[in-house]
Amino acid sequence: MLLKVGSKGEDVKKLQAKLGVGADGVFGKGTEDAVKSFQTKNGLTPDGLVGEGTWNKLFGMQQLITEPSSPVVAQPVTSVAGLKLENLRGHIPEAVINQIPDTAARFELNTPLRLAHFLAQCGHESGGFKATQENLNYSASGLKGIFGKYFKEAGLAEQYQRNPQKIASRVYGGRMGNGPESTGDGYKFRGRGYIQLTGKDNYTAFGRAINEDLTVNPDKVATQYALLSAAWFFTKNGLHKLADGGATDAVVTQITKRVNGGTIGLPDRIKHFKEYYNLLK
Numbered sequence: 298m299l300l301k302v303g304s305k306g307e308d309v310k311k312l313q314a315k316l317g318v319g320a321d322g323v324f325g326k327g328t329e330d331a332v333k334s335f336q337t338k339n340g341l342t343p344d345g346l347v348g349e350g351t352w353n354k355l356f357g358m359q360q361l362i363t364e365p366s367s368p369v370v371a372q373p374v375t376s377v378a379g380l381k382l383e384n385l386r387g388h389i390p391e392a393v394i395n396q397i398p399d400t401a402a403r404f405e406l407n408t409p410l411r412l413a414h415f416l417a418q419c420g421h422e423s424g425g426f427k428a429t430q431e432n433l434n435y436s437a438s439g440l441k442g443i444f445g446k447y448f449k450e451a452g453l454a455e456q457y458q459r460n461p462q463k464i465a466s467r468v469y470g471g472r473m474g475n476g477p478e479s480t481g482d483g484y485k486f487r488g489r490g491y492i493q494l495t496g497k498d499n500y501t502a503f504g505r506a507i508n509e510d511l512t513v514n515p516d517k518v519a520t521q522y523a524l525l526s527a528a529w530f531f532t533k534n535g536l537h538k539l540a541d542g543g544a545t546d547a548v549v550t551q552i553t554k555r556v557n558g559g560t561i562g563l564p565d566r567i568k569h570f571k572e573y574y575n576l577l578k
């Protein structure tokens with residue numbers, strides 16, 4: 298895949314949304330400038346071309362999961378703390394809306410400010426509430442570009458390329474509560490959920506919070522608890538309290554830095570925060 302000036306389509310829209318520029322699906326000069334800026338900040342060649350290295354750096358191994366083709370029948374949404382959840386219909390997936398009451402009640406996302414900040418981060422990190430787990434299907438060049446410190450030896454990346462299980466076991470092995478590479482814990486506890494839950498320690502802690510041993514079946518984080526695990530992360534890191542700071546761009550920026558480690562896609566996060574906040578307040 299190579300995206301450049303003149304390219305059109307859904308991949309361009311996804312790229313633009315991630316960069317926080319107008320997502321019209323047409324790769325123009327504005328998109329090219331945003332790509333060059335991202336490449337410069339992340340140690341990539343600032344040529345404005347989006348190949349595998351830039352794409353993987355942007356999306357951090359996320360895999361888009363196709364939504365069910367059968368329509369989800371809208372059901373009345375149980376409110377929590379007076380939040381106007383019905384207003385979110387048509388703005389986020391119905392399946393996500395139906396999970397909000399329980400999630401908000403469990404993790405104190407019980408004000409328009411807290412919930413809007415939370416949903417804006419989840420939506421951006423997951424590509425519109427679609428990505429629920431890491432892909433890790435990297436080529437050798439992708440591994441060197443993103444996980445270079447784990448593949449310094451000549452020929453090592455070629456031995457791991459296109460093998461997600463081996464890649465995760467190496468990259469995540471021996472840290473975050475995972476056993477060494479040989480145990481396969483790195484793959485077993487790879488990133489899942491709308492805000493990627495990663496590492497055995499986090500799976501264990503989240504499981505305790507909901508009274509379920511998720512080390513036995515970690516896939517549940519992707520299939521059942523994508524939103525709930527993100528809410529646990531949000532609360533654990535004090536972001537619901539940070540959200541109480543207000544509806545300013547500065548607060549969105551603070552929260553984004555905690556979630557993302559930087560400010561990638563900040564304009565898109567701000568846009569969606571304002572959208573959700575206006576619907577909820």
